[in-house]
Amino acid sequence: MSRTPSNMLPLGTTAPNFKLLDTVSGKMLSLAELKSDKATVIMFICNHCPFVKHIDDGIVALAKDYQSKGVSFIAISSNDIENYPQDSPDLMKVEAEKVGYTFPYLYDETQEVAKAYQAACTPDFYLFDAELKCVYRGQLDDSRPGNGQPVTGKDLRSALDCVLNNKGVDSEQRPSLGCNIKWKVS
Template identity: 50%
Template structure:
């Protein structure tokens, strides 16, 4: 799978609604049900990507800290499981339990949620404020697998600013990782039109 730098969502854009199955509980969960009145963090990940594996433990640590402060994390996998059988919902649930994800791990079977968000890489981060308006979109941090430990510095900075009632720095760097495995016939262009 190719390495990609993701597009940046326009700051202030409202979070697209979704309703997806949680692979652990089996419950159908919506953004409306999950959203926080402080901040809602949507992160597109998958099971097999080295970039996701690199940040997993730090992501769990950060999620535990900031969810205790009233924020909500939501993970979504949109990978085509025909291309990557290790990303099936059954294995997603196993991964979530193994890493003790403190957030739901949702399966985007038809990839429409990834398309609506403009997600392109695993991982791809979107932070929405109390109004569900995009306040941060970009990388978890500047680290890379097998080079230096994940810190989550960029995400932490954005979340801390929101806790202070301020806007994160608008100079944001794109997420980086392996491309979402798109199903045959799903294409992207620069305008996010398919």
């Protein structure tokens, strides 16, 4: 298991636009279609990463708790499927249905979206406010495979609560840690 930290996109950055294949519905979906007028969470994940598998249930619980409050959740996989076929769109759909994702699971075939967001690892989390300005980026919580910490989502939950209550999000944020995004070899 590699242990790659987030690059920590500068706070205040406007969310880069995209239009990607939703592996569950088979439709091309854009950020403009998926964003919320309250808050939008974008997460870079993949099927095979043990760091993602470790928090999958926590991601599902978080989304269920906050979608009812008007928050939009979007998952994106940007891994090179030639060398990591377990992350292919067909298997992404299977994984989303198995785990119970209640949000789109998009495939970034060109990896341009991951580059635009400066995503480095899976999982990598970003929270954007109503104006699509980055107010949080980094970890879900302190839990990692094997460290004995419970998956609570406390870091992202705290940031979401601040946004929903019109309070500033603490700028002291911890990077996520996970498997590196599997970049294509040019």
